[in-house]
């Protein structure tokens with residue numbers, strides 16, 4: 587799939603403006619005062635919630651700090667470490683930028699030989715503006731050994747892994763009767779097996795270092811509906827499988843403090859969607875007409891979602907499916 591800079595460039599420019607105007611002090615290091623412990627939850631914690639360091643009340647800034655931007659500290663990711671598969675470009679990279687801006691160290695894992703040029707801009711900003719870091723590791727999420735080794739290496743550096751966004755995925759437009767076995771294997775092995783490999787590799791490290799964590803599986807609204815203007819039966823069902831995987835893993839790992847949720851975005855202008863428009867130019871107008879906002883999303887519009895899902899702000903959310911689609915499925 588080729589990247590069309592023309593489409594993302596305005597969004598990037600806008601992002602740069604937003605980033606430049608965001609006060610760093612919002613996530614300043616002193617908010618660490620309110621950061622939570624790294625230990626596993628116990629059922630007792632739930633009963634003692636109001637006394638627990640993980641309880642939301644304990645994260646509220648003291649009155650005297652309210653005038654110093656020490657607010658919403660449950661969104662603070664200072665010192666935390668995250669991995670994002672498919673983070674070499676598109677939605678994954680935008681989400682990586684959000685986590686960095688909130689103070690995290692982020693590793694983008696992707697099969698691209700080298701990440702999109704936007705990655706280098708984000709890396710520079712991470713290091714120079716946020717005193718953080720953004721690293722790139724080349725892996726194929728289908729290779730379970732490679733995935734586990736990468737996650738082990740990431741976690742070993744700081745003896746922690748706080749979360750994962752599993753965004754690596756591909757689409758393949760083809761009607762069911764013409765779908766080749768090879769294409770079926772490709773889509774399922776990346777979109778489903780790859781997400782399974784990544785989520786289990788991340789959880790393995792969280793268990794190893796006995797810490798809580800948050801995992802966000804990027805599914806799609808196509809996992810819930812058959813999308814007008816997009817003939818992609820296997821993509822759609824691979825995303826349905828991801829949604830169900832999210833619930834199942836949430837059930838397995840919830841008592842250990844590992845939360846798992848899935849995200850179902852509507853149509854976003856990324857290289858993946860550019861490829862759909864290349865093959866079916868009429869899809870753009872169809873999709874714009876099909877949602878209530880009358881337009882497609884920009885990857886940057888999922889920054890807040892990433893921050894919410896990966897931070898303590900979503901501490902009571904697990905097994906959930908977040909549908910963010912401009913109203914596409916609501917009518």
Ligand SMILES: NC(=O)c1ccc[n+]([C@@H]2O[C@H](COP(=O)([O-])OP(=O)(O)OC[C@H]3O[C@@H](n4cnc5c(N)ncnc54)[C@H](O)[C@@H]3O)[C@@H](O)[C@H]2O)c1
Nearest residue numbers: 672676677696697726727753754755806853854856857858
């Ligand atoms: N763009 C949309 O409209 C949209 C809507 C809903 C869901 N999604 C999902 O969002 C996620 C991100 O997609 P995007 O739109 O940013 O597309 P994208 O093509 O820009 O990004 C996907 C990334 O995944 C990587 N990838 C693919 N196969 C891989 C593999 N085997 N190993 C490692 N990395 C691999 C690609 O190299 C690419 O960088 C995907 O899971 C996609 O299905 C996208």
